[in-house]
Amino acid sequence: MPYIPLEEHLPGITGLLEYRKDTAAPIRELTQILLRGPSTLTEGERELIATIVSHRNECKFCTTAHTAAVDILLGEENTSAKVKQDIMTAPVSDKMKALLTIAAQVQQSGKSVTTESVQKAKDAGATDLEIHDTVLIAALFCLYNRYVDGLSTVTPTDPAYYKGLGERLKNHGYNRLPQGYDHLKK
């Protein structure tokens, strides 16, 4: 039961983004730029950063939604599962291992990021902008996870819900759906 009155058919973040649309607009815009804007990181890689942070924050709604997005973007379910189990043995590049490690440090605290972990990312070929974006995406999902769980929003249990949401995130990104797409606002 959410702590504030949210539309019943809109679980997780979706009800919050409708509850206060003026704050939702810049949150959507920031997410769209970071996760879908031009980048040397693929959309799948950026969704993996969102996934590992949500997973470590134990936010079930966000973890399941972004896992679904990763799986649809990559066309397989192995990578997201392995990253959540253990970053260092997951089937991703050395650069992504280093960036996901930084993201996991950000999840704990900004101060947890070390000179060594940043150097490791640079040695593996990460650019300054990729390191910047990794930290900001991880910080943004620390916001999302707290927003979603801090107001006790509803977490659907039906896997089909998240598959639909993952497809929406792949096809429409984070912008507000235009009128006429209400059937997608699950």
Next chain:
Amino acid sequence: MPYIPLEEHLPGITGLLEYRKDTAAPIRELTQILLRGPSTLTEGERELIATIVSHRNECKFCTTAHTAAVDILLGEENTSAKVKQDIMTAPVSDKMKALLTIAAQVQQSGKSVTTESVQKAKDAGATDLEIHDTVLIAALFCLYNRYVDGLSTVTPTDPAYYKGLGERLKNHGYNRLPQGYDHLKK
């Protein structure tokens, strides 16, 4: 020494907001709406929420900057100091004690917010929107604190710097300063 190249004369968040202006714009907008937009919470009360979260995240730059903003807005330095020491004995209303408690729970994790703490806020007269905004402001500062410390930005030690920044936050809010105000972009 920051982990990425930032302008040397722009410490803390200020250099990050210049490093990537396209992501800075929605971050500034969200903050301006939440901390300076129409609200039944005063600007000082909302800055206190930013302060307690930054303090608990041990982000020295943000804590000192928002403490300065609170002190200038309230015209005294006692309230911010007492809130950082102990919310329950600080000289604020029962409603603010309850909202600051929720903010401190959000700092730990979204899941740390309890039905009891929300009920206490409602019993003390907090509206649904005030509870929503408290959670979102607290979550936003969990983003800021991680962004600032996760990239190891510079933390000035001169109190005069924060006094200037606090005055800027009072007089200009969180919007980007127009051209010609460069002397304020300390």
